Amino acid sequence: MNALLVEDLNVHYGTIHAVQGVSFSVNEGEIVSIVGSNGAGKSTIMWTLAGVVPPSGGRVLIKGNPLPSKPHEIVARGLALVPERRRLFSALTVRENLIMGAYRRRDEESVKAEMERCFQLFPILRERLGQRSGTLSGGEQQMLAISRAIMSDPKILLLDEPTLGLAPLIVEAVMNTIIRIRDEGVTVLMVEQNATQALEISDRGYILEAGLFVKTGPGPELAMDPEIRRAYLGG
Numbered sequence: 001m002n003a004l005l006v007e008d009l010n011v012h013y014g015t016i017h018a019v020q021g022v023s024f025s026v027n028e029g030e031i032v033s034i035v036g037s038n039g040a041g042k043s044t045i046m047w048t049l050a051g052v053v054p055p056s057g058g059r060v061l062i063k064g065n066p067l068p069s070k071p072h073e074i075v076a077r078g079l080a081l082v083p084e085r086r087r088l089f090s091a092l093t094v095r096e097n098l099i100m101g102a103y104r105r106r107d108e109e110s111v112k113a114e115m116e117r118c119f120q121l122f123p124i125l126r127e128r129l130g131q132r133s134g135t136l137s138g139g140e141q142q143m144l145a146i147s148r149a150i151m152s153d154p155k156i157l158l159l160d161e162p163t164l165g166l167a168p169l170i171v172e173a174v175m176n177t178i179i180r181i182r183d184e185g186v187t188v189l190m191v192e193q194n195a196t197q198a199l200e201i202s203d204r205g206y207i208l209e210a211g212l213f214v215k216t217g218p219g220p221e222l223a224m225d226p227e228i229r230r231a232y233l234g235g
């Protein structure tokens with residue numbers, strides 16, 4: 001059974017038809033990427049999956065069951081979104097941001113255990129616990145944003161442009177962590193504008209253009225596709 005199945009998804013903003021009937025699936029244990037340029041509709045798809053923007057048509061199934069309509073119900077079903085541009089609480093410390101991600105957990109022990117899991121992935125965060133998140137580097141902020149989502153113990157992690165604005169070495173570190181998170185049993189769906197690295201680590205990829213998929217295939221194959229390289233990957 002698919003971890004996530006999206007069929008004929010449509011999203012409108014008033015008269016703007018931002019997502020025009022896209023269908024895709026994510027199997028358990030996969031990394032799947034949706035790649036497209038600015039304004040293609042990537043974030044809109046993510047917002048719809050997270051329950052922030054209502055679809056105007058189509059259906060979404062999580063493990064065969066309809067997606068709940070309220071964001072907190074969706075989190076409870078095991079979906080967690082790392083939004084574009086991190087959206088951290090910049091005046092709050094690293095520790096406070098992590099605890100905000102754990103709002104589903106009541107007992108201190110499991111919060112501690114989840115925090116420990118984040119430190120295994122990103123050891124630097126342990127050293128930064130008392131620091132305000134707004135003063136972290138871009139890479140550290142992305143690590144914190146991913147960790148905050150991990151705190152809800154998701155089955156499916158949604159990443160909206162996780163490498164946006166990061167230096168190449170940091171991009172590589174983030175990609176390696178995404179592989180590790182998947183290897184630890186979390187299914188990953190990410191959208192990216194900087195597509196090469198995302199496609200290279202993806203089991204499958206979808207190319208999104210003006211609200212429509214124009215191509216799909218194994219991630220590494222798409223990453224090598226000359227036509228796609230010309231159009232999306234800067235040659």
Ligand SMILES: Nc1ncnc2c1ncn2[C@@H]1O[C@H](COP(=O)(O)OP(=O)(O)O)[C@@H](O)[C@H]1O
Nearest residue numbers: 013016018036037038039040041042043044045
């Ligand atoms: N809140 C909104 N209201 C109206 N139009 C929007 C809104 N958010 C996004 N759009 C439009 O929907 C289209 C897709 O946007 P978006 O999903 O943010 O694309 P991407 O994430 O791929 O850059 C764009 O044309 C954008 O201008």
Ligand SMILES: [Mg+2]
Nearest residue numbers: 042043044084
């Ligand atoms: Mg976006």
